Amino acid sequence: MYKISLFLLYLLVLTACVGKQNADVEPPTAEPQHDVGNSVYYWKTTFRLSDEERYFIETHNVKRLYLRYFDVARNADFHDKIIPVPIATVKFIDTVPSNLEVVPVVFIDNSLFYDCDMNQVAENFVKRILTMSATNDINGVREIQLDCDWTKTTEKAYFDFVKNVRTQLNRYTPKGISDISLSATIRLHQLTMTPPPVNRGILMCYNTGGIRNRQTENSILAENDVALYAKHVGEYALPLDVAYPTFSWAVWFSGKKFQALLRELTPDNENLKLLNNNRFSVISGFYQEGKYLSAGDEIRFENSDFQEIIRAKKRLEKGLKKNYSVILYHLDDNNLSKYSEDEINQIYAH
Amino acid sequence: MKSIKFTLISATLLLSARAFACTNPPYYPSExxxxxxxxMVNHKKSVSIDELSLREWRKLVGNQVSINDIREVVYRYPLDSLKILLNDSRNKNTFVRYILKRRDTEIVDYLILAKNCETARAKRADAWWYPTKEDLKNTDLEMIIEQALAYKGKRLKIRYLLQAIRAAYSAKNYDLCLNLWEKEIAKMPSSAVKTMCRGYVGGIWFRKGDYEKAIKYYSAIGDMDSFWWCADNLTTExxxxxxxxxxxxxxxxxxxxxxxxxxxxxxxxxxxxxxxxxxxxxxxxxxxxxxxxxxxxxxxxxxxxxxxxxxxxxxxxxxxxxxxxxxxxxxxxxxxxxxxxxxxxxxxxxxxxxxxxxxxxxxxxxxxxxxxxxxYDSEFETAFLPKLQWLDQLIVRDLDKKNIPDDDSWTNIKESYGEFETIYNFSQYYPFDMLRKILLSVMIPKYLEQKNYTKVLLLAGTASYRLRQLVGYKCVRPYVGYKFFEYWDRSTAVFKFMNLLPVEYIIEYQDILKSGGRNQFESFFEERCYKNYDYITEIIGTKYLREQQFDKAIPYLSNVSEKYIKQMSVYYYFRIDPFGKIYKTRVLQKPYPACKLNYAKKMLALQQQIDSLSNGYTKAQAMIVYAVALKRSVSEAWALTDYSDCGTCFDYNYGIDINLFNDIWRRKLSQSVDTYLNKAATISNNPEIRAQIMLARTLDYYRPTFNKRQFAAEFGKTKIASQFAAECDTYRSYFNQSYFPEYLQQVWVYRKE
Structure with missing residues (x-):
């Protein structure tokens, strides 16, 4: 009898320990409610929807808005110690349409995981997201998304932070409200790495090429780059949604070195001369977006080509499960106006 | 450590772009x-506004309360401690004691309000803070404003208004801030608290984009950081x-x-x-x-x-x-x-x-x-002397001044002066730097042009020594240097000129140092020069050795103390015997103090022998010994005539290139060697003499021009060749090759000896 009691006690202790372990490190288990539907990112610092953007949301039956709340960046305190701080917080001019599900997104500078203990700000991080939602009448948040280009070196620190965010979410989510799930952006190359401890992943099917490399044809999207990683999609341990690009930009090189991205420069600028395909040369120096472009500098115009998106999509679809959502990056009438309604429908269709 | 710290700062003050590996960066006096x-030295550090505010508190409560105790309560006490302040009877803080004694609720109420205001503002200043709907109403700040404005007393009126302005500023109620300023605070007498209020008003105008107005407020309170923010907005340049x-x-x-x-x-x-x-x-x-x-x-x-x-x-x-x-x-x-x-x-x-x-x-x-x-004539010197005296008075006056004010770890020049300060021309302090610059970079070049070399030495002596004299510096290693070890005696401007200028000027310089200046101008410098007669006498004797005036060198070298000679860094190099065997590149001896003197004596004796002898062989023999010693005195035994073996090696103490002087005596001396050997060859045709001349001509560290085969063929039968073969294995190999087997026996005889 004594031995049986001892054994039961042992089992009890063991169970308690396992239970505790589960509480600390919650592995991605059952997926909370996640409706499949057309989605779009909102990545500006001011939330104000134009008529065209509202029309886009309605026409394409957009159900979910991935709204960037703020970035977490580096700053230095009085003792020159690196500290993480929120920057570029979105300013709400308009109210978010109530029929849209909002997923707050926070971009985190990966270098912070080298230089400081991010776990110390996990609580502030969660409280800020929840307060922002409450203050701006964004109700029914069911998911929060972390956007970080983590690497093998920062993997552990990042994953620890994600777990800590999970713990803080459990602590601060008002009682009676269903659990808020966590999602994370997954770059193509990260498909070969251990998945982060979140409920879902959003596969970023853009920024596939080397932006700083002068030889790159189009760093936004190239089917060949996608093809390299497409085979890993099916075996990836997290349920995935996919984000496709609908943006364009100009990549500025001077002295053969990458200088900056220019989002407002267009190929019809009178100071540019076509070299070939999407490459232009500056023939006369001029100011653009606060920067001075000198004669002889090179500009590479990049856009998200519809056909390229469709080809990449076909590559990825083979490995994806049926219940995934397509997200467009990002909601901006200037960029989206370059696509026909049918083209947008084709990107969303699956 | 202090000296190092001072030196480092001094070095950074002089931004020389010259860079050398393994040494400190040197400077020219011109720099x-x-x-x-x-x-910088007399600049008064401004007192912080917080400190001034504390002083105003003290004025309010009396001198029996310490500033530190006020600081403790005002800035460090948490809200909970303030709330129980009136019941904290055991508290020993003098400010608290003051409050308790008078049951001063007015102060306590104010401190609690100020702490609440600080908390509300600090919350909003946190980078991670995002306003809740409640925060957007600013209820907490509004309450603070209300309470602050409700105060009707006079004693703390401006402080309450400051809290109202602070709270209103955080609530973005800028109109209220401006009204409070215009209608009430602006009319109040100047105070630290009023200055604090003024800063917020500047901030409001800045936020409104009226930088002209904002900058005036920031100027008035001396907030330079904010001033420059505004300034940058006022100009595109x-x-x-x-x-x-x-x-x-x-x-x-x-x-x-x-x-x-x-x-x-x-x-x-x-x-x-x-x-x-x-x-x-x-x-x-x-x-x-x-x-x-x-x-x-x-x-x-x-x-x-x-x-x-x-x-x-x-x-x-x-x-x-x-x-x-x-x-x-x-x-x-x-x-x-x-x-x-x-x-x-x-x-x-x-x-x-x-x-x-x-x-x-x-x-x-x-x-x-x-x-x-x-x-630079006497008229100029007479007119310039009072100015030099004035500058010298400044040097003496500032001797005890701290290099950097407001920092106890910094020392004055007296404490920080060290071995290398003058050698590397480190900046010392302004008047002394300027004395050196005027003397070394402006006046000496003019005196050099005028060939007034005695004045050059007097000025260089003062530039090198004046500060040492004032700080009473005792040289740690009073060596006459060697190679790159730039010890003081060897590396100062005055040494450089003594080393280079004709000897008669050094003698004149020493005479002035001994007997005083011949006029007031000379006396001014003479009084400020280095008066180590061993040092100068030894240099004069050495310069005579260079000139081959051995009779004149002897009295000077005889007058240098043994102690001084022994501490010269070149003393070690007296180990080469200039009169060593002719076929040996170096003959070592134990260094001894009279090395230079004995060299002078022997050379003088040889000179006299050469003059008096008539026998060709003996005379030629003497000439060869003389020429060889002479040659060695600028090669292996260089320490006899010089203080470094690198000739015109780096020397930065004086900027102008005067190394040209340096080679004159060397060239003359080399010519003499040739002259004596040529004469010896003409007065004797003896193979022994010819063999020795050949050895003497090729005398060098490694004898690169000595042809052993030729020597063996031509002079193999001479006594000197046999001695050479006995002591030199390489040379002996030529005998082994059977050129002259009959002499091998003789060689062995010498070897046994």
Whole structure:
């Protein structure tokens, strides 16, 4: 009898320990409610929807808005110690349409995981997201998304932070409200790495090429780059949604070195001369977006080509499960106006 | 450690671009900065506004309460402690005791309100804070404003208004802030708290984009960080001179202007002063030209500053117009217009200015006078002497001054002076730097041109020694240096000139040091020179050795103490016997103090022998011994005639290239060696003599020109060849090769001996 009691006690202790372990490190288990539907990112610092953007949301039956709340960046305190701080917080001019599900997104500078203990700000991080939602009448948040280009070196620190965010979410989510799930952006190359401890992943099917490399044809999207990683999609341990690009930009090189991205420069600028395909040369120096472009500098115009998106999509679809959502990056009438309604429908269709 | 710290800062003050591996960076005296407008030593550190506020608290509660105790309660006590303050009867804090004694609820209520205000504002200042809906109503801040404005008393009125302004500012109720300022606070007497309020008003105008208004408020409170934020918004021109103009517009007496002025003048000075002061320098790289090219490149900017400085001096809005005119004069001088610069400077001397600037004007006037006088005659010397005396008085006066104020870890020059300060021309302190610059970079080149070498030595002696004399420095290692170990005796400007100038001037210099100057001008310098007669006498004796005037060398060398000779760093190199066997490259001996003296005596005896002998063989023999010793005195046994074996190796103490003097005696001495050997060859045809001459001619460290095969073939039968073979294995191999087998036996005989 004594031995049986001892054994039961042992089992009890063991169970308690396992239970505790589960509480600390919650592995991605059952997926909370996640409706499949057309989605779009909102990545500006001011939330104000134009008529065209509202029309886009309605026409394409957009159900979910991935709204960037703020970035977490580096700053230095009085003792020159690196500290993480929120920057570029979105300013709400308009109210978010109530029929849209909002997923707050926070971009985190990966270098912070080298230089400081991010776990110390996990609580502030969660409280800020929840307060922002409450203050701006964004109700029914069911998911929060972390956007970080983590690497093998920062993997552990990042994953620890994600777990800590999970713990803080459990602590601060008002009682009676269903659990808020966590999602994370997954770059193509990260498909070969251990998945982060979140409920879902959003596969970023853009920024596939080397932006700083002068030889790159189009760093936004190239089917060949996608093809390299497409085979890993099916075996990836997290349920995935996919984000496709609908943006364009100009990549500025001077002295053969990458200088900056220019989002407002267009190929019809009178100071540019076509070299070939999407490459232009500056023939006369001029100011653009606060920067001075000198004669002889090179500009590479990049856009998200519809056909390229469709080809990449076909590559990825083979490995994806049926219940995934397509997200467009990002909601901006200037960029989206370059696509026909049918083209947008084709990107969303699956 | 203090010395190192001082040296480091001194070194950084002199931004020499010269770089050398393994040594400290050396400077030329020409590189000492002349222009100083920012009086770092006498600059009064401003008291912080918080500190002033605490003083006002103390005024309110009385001197029995300590400032530290007020600080503790006002800034560090948490809200909970303040709430129980009136019940905290055991508290020993004098401010708390004051409150308890009087049951001063008025102060306690205020402190609680201020703490609440601080908490509400701190919450909003946190980078991670995002307002809740409740926060957006600013209920907490509104309550603070209400309470603050409800105060009807007089004692803490302005402090309550400060809290109201703070809370209203955080709540973005800028109209309330401005109204409180205009209607109430602006009319109150000046105080630290009023200054604090003024800062918020400046902040409001800044936020409203009215930078003209904002900058006036920031100027009034001396908040320079905020001032520059506004200034940057008031101009599109990104230039420091433009910023100076803005600062001058609002704060014509701002200490920052002194600093900025100095900074730009320094920039011009670094680029141009070598061009002005080291005209004869032979730079070993193109740094000299590159520096001046930088001046030309930026000339427009320096001229803009000069014109601005003239404008400021003329407007007389500032309390120190002399400083601006002084800057204009200096920049004009740098620009090569000396006559105009003198005119400006004389004008500056008449303008109102601080004593610091007036002194610096005096120094620049001295430089101008020394620089522009063409002939240094007695008239100039008489006129210039009082100015030198004045500068010397400043040197003595500032001897005890701390190098850097407000920092207890910093020392004065007396405590920080060390071995290398003068050797590397480190900047010491302003008057002494200027004395050295005037003497070494302006006056000595003129005296050299006039061939007035005794004056050169007197001036160099003063420049090298004056500060040592004042600080009573005792040399740790009073060696006469060797190679790169630049010890003081060997590395000062005065040594350099003694080493190079003709010996008669060194004798005259020593005579002046011993008997006093022949006039007041000489006496001024004589009193400030290094008077170590062993040191100078030894140099005179050595210079006579170089001149082969051994009879004159002997009395000087006999008068140098053994102790001094033994501590010379070249003493170790007395180990080479100049009279060693002719076929040996070096014959070692134990160094001894009379080495130079004995060399002189033996050489004198040989000279006399050569003069008196008539026998060709013996005379030739004496000539060879003499020539060999002479040759060795500039090669293996160099320590007999020199203080370093690297001839014209690096020496930075004096900027002008005067190494040309250095080779004259060497060349003469080498010619003498040839002359004696040629004569020996003409007076005797003896194979022994011819063999020795061949050995003597090829005497060198490694005998690269000595042809052993030829020597063996030609002189193999001589006694000297046998001795050579007995002691030299390589040479003996030629015998082994059976050229002269019959002599091998003889060789072995010598070897046994």
């Amino acid at each position: 000492y900065y002349v222009f100083y407008s920012y009086d 990104n230039s420091d001179i433009q910023r100076m103009k803005i600062l001058y517009k609002y704060q014509p007496n701002a200490p920052e202007l002194d600093k900025m002025l100095q900074q730009i003048c320094r920039e011009a000075e670094i680029a141009a002063n070598q061009k002005l002061f080291d005209k004869n320098e032979q730079p070993f790289d193109d740094m000299y030209d590159r520096r001046y090219a930088r001046y030309i490149e930026k000339r427009k900017r320096f001229i803009e500053l000069r014109n601005f400085a003239l404008q400021v001096a003329a407007e007389k809005r500032t309390a120190n117009p002399a400083m601006w005119q002084y800057a204009a004069a200096f920049l004009t001088f740098i620009d090569g217009k000396t006559a105009l610069a003198i005119e400006y400077l004389n004008g500056a001397a008449e303008l109102q200015g601080t004593s610091y600037i007036k002194e610096n004007i005096g120094v620049l006037q001295m430089i101008f006078q020394a620089y522009t006088t063409k002939n």
